[in-house]
Structures are given as C-alpha cells and as structure tokens.
Amino acid sequence: MRYHKKIDAILILEDHTQFKGKAVSNNQDTAFGEICFNTGMTGYQEIFTDPSYHGQLMVTTNAHIGNYGTHTDENQSNSPKIAGLICKNFSYNPSRASSNLSLEDFLNQSNLFAISDLDTRALVHHIRQHGAMNAVISTQLDKIDQLKEQLKTYPKMNGLELASKVSTQKPYYFGNKNSTYKIAVLDLGVKTNILKYLSKREAYLKVFPYNSSLEDLMSFEPNAIFLSNSPGDPQPLKSAIELAKSAIDKNIPTFGICLGHQIIALSQGISTFKMHHGHRGINHPVMNLVTGKSEITSQNHGFAVNKDEAENHSDIEITHIHLNDQTLAGFRLKEKKCFSVQYHPEAGPGPNDANYLFDDFYKMYAS
Structure with missing residues (x-):
C-alpha cells in the first residue's frame, strides 16, 4: 500500500477562474494545454495514449482514476499524449491483477503532470457553460500572476496544426x-x-x-x-x-x-x-x-x-x-x-x- 504526502496545486483557466487541487506526484510542477473533459467510466489509459488528445489537459468525470492500473496492450500509441491530467480521486494502488504498472508509475515514466482532489463536477459545469479554453495546472502557487501571463500567450487550438x-x-x-x-x-x-x-x-x-x-x-x-x-x-x-x-x-x-x-x-x-x-x-x-x-x-x-x-x-x-x-x-x-x-x-x-x-x-x- 502506497501513501503520499500531497502537495497543493492549482488550476487556472483562461478566464482566470481558479480551482484548488493536489499534485498526484512530484515529477513535474506545471503543464499548459486546452482543457477538455471525457465522460467515460472506463478506458482512461486509451484516452491518455490517444494521439488526438495531444496538447490537451484532460478532465476525467469518473470519480475514480487509476483503480485498475495500466496494461501495455491497451496503449493506443507509444506514449501518453495528453498535456496533463485533472481528476477527482486518484488511486495509487491498482486492484487488477493483470496490470503492468500503476497509473502513477505510468505517468511518471512519461514525466506527465497530474492533479487530483479537485471539484471536477464544478469544473465540467464551467466548461459546458463557457466553452473549451486554455488552462494551466501547477504547484507554483507563488507565481500565479506569472502563470496567468504565460497562459495569455499559449497557442489557441483554433487554427493549430498538430x-x-x-x-x-x-x-x-x-x-x-x-x-x-x-x-x-x-x-x-x-x-x-x-x-x-x-x-x-x-x-x-x-x-x-x-x-x-x-x-x-x-x-x-x-x-x-x-x-x-x-x-x-x-x-x-x-x-x-x-x-x-x-x-x-x-x-x-x-x-x-x-x-x-x-x-x-x-x-x-x-x-x-x-x-x-x-x-x-x-x-x-x-x-x-x-x-x-x-x-x-x-x-x-x-x-x-x-x-x-x-x-x-x-x-x-x-x-x-x-x-x-x-x-x-x-x-x-x-x-x-x-x-x-x-x-x-x-x-x-x-x-x-x-x-x-x-x-x-x-x-x-x-x-
């Protein structure tokens, strides 16, 4: 059984709306991308490795992510393609006997930043009301003004060739x-x-x-x-x-x-x-x-x-x-x-x- 001391993190949307969360691991401290959400109850590994998600911060609406670990055969490409992960509850201890890696190790191998303990219901409601927009997730709580300035210059998905x-x-x-x-x-x-x-x-x-x-x-x-x-x-x-x-x-x-x-x-x-x-x-x-x-x-x-x-x-x-x-x-x-x-x-x-x-x-x- 793994136990983690979670570090405070923050999500800042392009419209300056903010949500508090916790860093899943310490392998990175900041990630930018267009925020989007997926309503699937299963298949998170397929989502994370789908090339179509390149450059996007993925919000998972399912309350529990990581509970069945990862398996190599379920990759849809050679590595995770999302820019970062945002979820409600992150499981460090997978229960599936056939899993190759925990989701934590899977993300760490790709140096992918993730945050949890965030009110994803309120976040998804905000996206549905105001539309997709760029965002940043970070543990640099002392640099919020700087993160907002960087967010202003981050490329828009509209017109972007990826x-x-x-x-x-x-x-x-x-x-x-x-x-x-x-x-x-x-x-x-x-x-x-x-x-x-x-x-x-x-x-x-x-x-x-x-x-x-x-x-x-x-x-x-x-x-x-x-x-x-x-x-x-x-x-x-x-x-x-x-x-x-x-x-x-x-x-x-x-x-x-x-x-x-x-x-x-x-x-x-x-x-x-x-x-x-x-x-x-x-x-x-x-x-x-x-x-x-x-x-x-x-x-x-x-x-x-x-x-x-x-x-x-x-x-x-x-x-x-x-x-x-x-x-x-x-x-x-x-x-x-x-x-x-x-x-x-x-x-x-x-x-x-x-x-x-x-x-x-x-x-x-x-x-």
Whole structure:
C-alpha cells in the first residue's frame, strides 16, 4: 500500500477562474494545454495514449482514476499524449491483477503532470457553460500572476496544426504481408486499435507520414486509402486535403475517421468549425439514417463538419447524426467510393454497434 504526502496545486483557466487541487506526484510542477473533459467510466489509459488528445489537459468525470492500473496492450500509441491530467480521486494502488504498472508509475515514466482532489463536477459545469479554453495546472502557487501571463500567450487550438507532432516520421508496415488486399494509411495521429481493425479485414497496411502525397501512398499499390484521426484543427492540413480530393477524384476507395472525416469534407468544399466544448466520451448516441438504427459511440473531437453545407451539397448523402445536438456524424459521396464518420468505431463502447463500418470499407475495396 502506497501513501503520499500531497502537495497543493492549482488550476487556472483562461478566464482566470481558479480551482484548488493536489499534485498526484512530484515529477513535474506545471503543464499548459486546452482543457477538455471525457465522460467515460472506463478506458482512461486509451484516452491518455490517444494521439488526438495531444496538447490537451484532460478532465476525467469518473470519480475514480487509476483503480485498475495500466496494461501495455491497451496503449493506443507509444506514449501518453495528453498535456496533463485533472481528476477527482486518484488511486495509487491498482486492484487488477493483470496490470503492468500503476497509473502513477505510468505517468511518471512519461514525466506527465497530474492533479487530483479537485471539484471536477464544478469544473465540467464551467466548461459546458463557457466553452473549451486554455488552462494551466501547477504547484507554483507563488507565481500565479506569472502563470496567468504565460497562459495569455499559449497557442489557441483554433487554427493549430498538430498532426506533425504525433504522426510517424517514417513509413512502416502493419499486419500480415500475405493478406489479399493492401491499404495505405495516412497517419495524422492514428490509434493502434484502428490499425488492428483494418488489418483484420484481409489487409496489409503501410502507414505513411501526415505530409505524404497521393503518389507516395500509391507507390504501395494499395486497394484503398484510410485517413486517420488527429489532434488540432483540420484546416491547416492542406496536403492531406489535396490528397483526399485527388484520391476521391480517382475513385480510390477511401474511408476517414474523426479528423479524417473532416479532411474529406474540406476536400469537397464543406467547411469545419470549432465546437463550443466538443464531444468526448463513450456513450454518445448516433442515428444511422440509412438503417434507422441507433449506435452507442465513442467520440473525441473539438471540431465538426458544417451540416448545413453538407445538406446542400449535391454529391453528399448524410448517413449519421449525433442525437444529442444534431451535429453531422457521418456522410458518403453518392457517386464515389468514399465515406467517413466523426466517431470512433474501433473503440467499441456498444461494444459492436459500429463494427459494420470496417466491413463496409472491406466490401468497398474488395469488390
């Protein structure tokens, strides 16, 4: 059993609202980022290692974090990607026998700062009322004025390109090289589980850096192209948008998830926008307008596709709608082999509600 003497810490929001807490460990004393919250009751390790969370201070609404430790197989990338963690109760003593590390050791290995003993209910209420904004967590209680000044100059997420921070630097292969089909993956911040689901559909994958050209991807002679999730604003990713447009014009089977979905929309002249506080959790209801069935989905995005523009686009069929706020959750191109969704079917909170999307992609490139 571990016992810790907790050091006083503070959270300061961009609007100068402050919350008191305690430092989880002493491996760091300050972290900046855009604050956001995730409503998932489980899956904290998958959240922390999801590249789409790069640069964000994560607030977990579940009251207990760390109670089942961590396991290597549950990482969605090679390291935690969040800028920092904010939680109510932090457990130093995991109860799961199969865990490799406690969450404390997991965070310490990546020098990731976390604070606990904070009123997360009041904090989430504030974010929902006033929107996502930059914030800082720190134990430097004697430097609050200085922290506020630093916070003023911290980059805004709107207009920020972050794919380059999380994408692979060199192409690599994934799956069975003797598979029947080949898929070229544009890595804008891809999750490991997405690669696993794609490779299970008789596909050998080659994963390319975020700034690769269509010619680069086609050198693999793929049967299809996949555009991955990513942190940040999709609009600065001009090369990815041009790649998507060219692939669609050539009618190469193309599937996009999350920011990949937004990239496809931008390639068709449909705009994206920064959401008030985004969708992040594993219980988001989505209606499939084609089948009439509802799905429980995992979502993680702070930007979305303009639904009005999509509805008025002659080549677009909206296929999925988020039932909480009626935002666009999926569409397909009527005359092309291309479709995309805003949510994460590989995360499986349903657990199998959205697996059919990978099967639909398979049917598209295998036909």
